[in-house]
Amino acid sequence: MSELNTPLDYRTAGVDIDAGNALVERIKPAVKATMRREVLTGLGGFGSLVELPEGYQNPVLVSGTDGVGTKLLLANKFGDYSGIGIDLVAMCANDILVQGAEPLFFLDYFACGKLDLEQATEVITSIAEGCQLAGCALVGGETAEMPGVYQPGDFDLAGFIVGIAERDNIINGSGVQSGDWLLGIASSGPHSNGYSLIRKVLQRSGAPADLEMGDSTLANALLAPTTIYVPYILPLLSKLPIHGMAHITGGGLVENITRVIPENLGIEIDPNSWPKPEVFSWLQQQGQIADLEMLRTFNCGIGYVLIIPEHSIDEWQSHLPLECWPIGQVKESADQQRVRFI
Numbered sequence: 001m002s003e004l005n006t007p008l009d010y011r012t013a014g015v016d017i018d019a020g021n022a023l024v025e026r027i028k029p030a031v032k033a034t035m036r037r038e039v040l041t042g043l044g045g046f047g048s049l050v051e052l053p054e055g056y057q058n059p060v061l062v063s064g065t066d067g068v069g070t071k072l073l074l075a076n077k078f079g080d081y082s083g084i085g086i087d088l089v090a091m092c093a094n095d096i097l098v099q100g101a102e103p104l105f106f107l108d109y110f111a112c113g114k115l116d117l118e119q120a121t122e123v124i125t126s127i128a129e130g131c132q133l134a135g136c137a138l139v140g141g142e143t144a145e146m147p148g149v150y151q152p153g154d155f156d157l158a159g160f161i162v163g164i165a166e167r168d169n170i171i172n173g174s175g176v177q178s179g180d181w182l183l184g185i186a187s188s189g190p191h192s193n194g195y196s197l198i199r200k201v202l203q204r205s206g207a208p209a210d211l212e213m214g215d216s217t218l219a220n221a222l223l224a225p226t227t228i229y230v231p232y233i234l235p236l237l238s239k240l241p242i243h244g245m246a247h248i249t250g251g252g253l254v255e256n257i258t259r260v261i262p263e264n265l266g267i268e269i270d271p272n273s274w275p276k277p278e279v280f281s282w283l284q285q286q287g288q289i290a291d292l293e294m295l296r297t298f299n300c301g302i303g304y305v306l307i308i309p310e311h312s313i314d315e316w317q318s319h320l321p322l323e324c325w326p327i328g329q330v331k332e333s334a335d336q337q338r339v340r341f342i
Helices: 017-032 071-078 084-097 117-134 195-205 218-223 230-236 278-287 291-297 310-319
Strands: 059-066 102-112 137-145 155-166 181-186 244-247 265-269 302-308 324-332 339-341
Touching: 017 117, 017 137, 059 084, 071 084, 071 155, 071 195, 071 218, 084 102, 084 117, 084 155, 084 230, 084 244, 102 117, 102 230, 117 137, 117 155, 117 230, 181 310, 195 278, 218 278, 278 291, 291 339, 302 310, 302 324, 310 324
Parallel strands: 102 137, 265 339
Antiparallel strands: 059 155, 102 155, 181 302, 181 324, 244 302, 265 324
8 A cells, every 4th residue: 555545643643642641641640749629620621620728818819931941951961851840830939939929730831742751751740749849739731742843852841830829918029128138049050041051061061961060960960950949938928027039030130139129229239148059150161151141141059039128137047948148238229220249
């Protein structure tokens, strides 16, 4: 029989429905472990039903979406997908935490050229692990095989989160004032930003994945999952004074903090006020990257910033179980240069 007369089906076209069904069965235990009491439906429906938690007087839903960028290519290069799903949840959960929101539920989108069951299972299990860390339920998602759009082995991820906050307790930066301090909280590494530049540095350096990097390796330092700050910070928001928060993502310390303070204010940051993880020093040296370019591309060791009154610095430091340092102050801004490094 000639090829023109061979019957076609979806698998012949590059999409394996059976593999998709097998993936759902594989991930069910991991997804089930993320459930909250507010979730009314199980995995596999056309839509997920989630009721609002009790105890809120005037609840406001807070939503966000993000991905992990070209860090995916390094996960592929090193064959390690164990933390990439945590990255996905972290990028979304940390964003809505800025406004004081408690994460409620999460959905993911996994797109690939050809579904690799082992790869996809590791990725989505990692997403479920991230949801457990953030305290939100993984209520659904979409797995899409798109041959011709993605090459075999390639995939992309997107995440969608919904959280909740009491209207009167929303943190929007309106209370930030001159003299407030910036308390920088340690990152676990580059998190999920700057990886296009990181890949250029790797290409130039030719460094092996097992290059010693402190007490770890280069591969592990670059693939370290993004810290999920929710379980550390959310319980303290009702107990300690807070005027604003910033998640240090794309744009680094240069662009993210000013997003959450009034336009008449600026910030001064002392880049020597915290210890830089070795991986950032290595990247800067190998790539001959200028200081300012480092600070506007990477978090440089500071993954999250609290904007707090000066009198509360010691209290915050004593309650936070993560390393943190006073890294600068809010100042009156007399010109358009709202960020100064001193």
